[in-house]
Amino acid sequence: MANYAIITDLNRCTGCLACTVACKAINGVDVGSFWIKTLRIGPNPIEGGSGQYPDVEMYFLPVQCQHCEHPECVKVCPTEASHIREDGTIQIDKSKCIGCQFCVMACPYGVRYLNPEERVVEKCTLCEQRISQGDLPQCVQQCGARARFFGDLDKGVDNFEAPAHPDDPGTQYDEMIKTRVKLKDYVEPYKPTDIHHLKNAGNDPKLMYLLREGRKWRE
């Protein structure tokens, strides 16, 4: 049906944490738990530099469930509570989850945790409740630097979408979030080799990170 994913342009991401906060607000994620975190990678010495400031570089890395192509969490789940939805996202049917936490152990990125109240595991749903209605995931919609784009991998990453900033000073929020721009048309030019994934442990993460030549992707 589809194969949804997100790409984050790390040359644009300013580490404002809007995605982290917006996700908590819309999904009711408890204090102390996170479905997406914005990590700062660096400052690290630039290769061939003096090893001292100003020869350093860094980027911000928003990390959430990577909605993997071959998700280990789904493989190890004994009840099929963790499953691949037809739209390519990885979801947890909480009513089936027995809380064995094998998925927590098997995920290479540590993005799952046991919700202590419901005693079931949870993680990023890619805002299933929103994307099934044609909306964007909240982290994409609220991205402070317009660095995050959402779309269907089957239609190509160039066509991933985000709401545009209003050119018109009077544009209201409700109108603004209905606008759409495409990754390719909106961000600075990129090459296929500028697109990275988190370290692969056989799970083939689908979420992508754009970090252009000149800044070292670290994994």
Place this chain on the structure above:
Amino acid sequence: MELQWPLILFTFFMCLSSGILFAQSVLALKGEGRAFQNTSLVASFVAMVVGGIAVFLHLQHWERIFNGFGHITSGITQELIGVVLLFLALLVFFLMARRSEDGSVPAWVAWVGIIVPVIMVAVMGHSYLMEGRPSWNTPMLIVYYLINAALMGSLTVLIIAAAKKQDGDFELLKKIVFISAILQLVALAVYAMVLGASVGTYADHGTYFDPTLPDIPKVEPAAVIGSLFTGSCALAFWGGAIVVGGILPICLSFLLNKAKDAGKTMTYACASLVCTAIGGLVWRGLLYVVALTIFAIFLH
């Protein structure tokens, strides 16, 4: 990762349960040990039940297992099948022994009692082989469990024999104990080397910062794994896993092989089992300490 005691106890008691049936079946194949085989079968069953209860404590909603448990690619499903097979192997042994007048079992029953525990333990180890956790993702985990099971099971059967005042020499079982004790130390050493060599397989981000955990120090896989050998876990590793769990069982098993009467057999086998058990629990616990994911910096 934090220590998951229910899982640690599950793997411990399943090794014990499987090992006892294995050792008793080895005796059965030689036509020995009939006087106490029922005690061994009960001991194996009790260990299985204790392990089963332990693992249930790990489940947050065990009542939901009736909602569709059984996804076959899951290690838990495979373990459950293994436990059922182990129970059936115990049952068949018990029933076949009862049917015969002298308590003997046909050779095929003994072979089932040897092979099924091996499968059970291997499947159990396999369920922890996860590519995302390099410290577990090694066949050495399975090798260690198999040897540990053979050692604990053979020692338990020797203790049962001694408790029943069976003076037989049980040469073969004592040899299995001695050889497995040596192999266990070798397996521990190889596993430790595998852990040491796995340091390079983790994602390396250099300096990083998690704004949600400003007071948590950077996770350094090399330091976490190194803590086994020279850091905060060194006492547990060298003292608990290697000396108490690895070296002492070899020395005690050597003396056990020299023991001629039930009294001495009892003393050395008990001491060796206690040491093996302590070492086994410590090592299982340490494997959680070093169980980082390849991307170890997203912490809850």
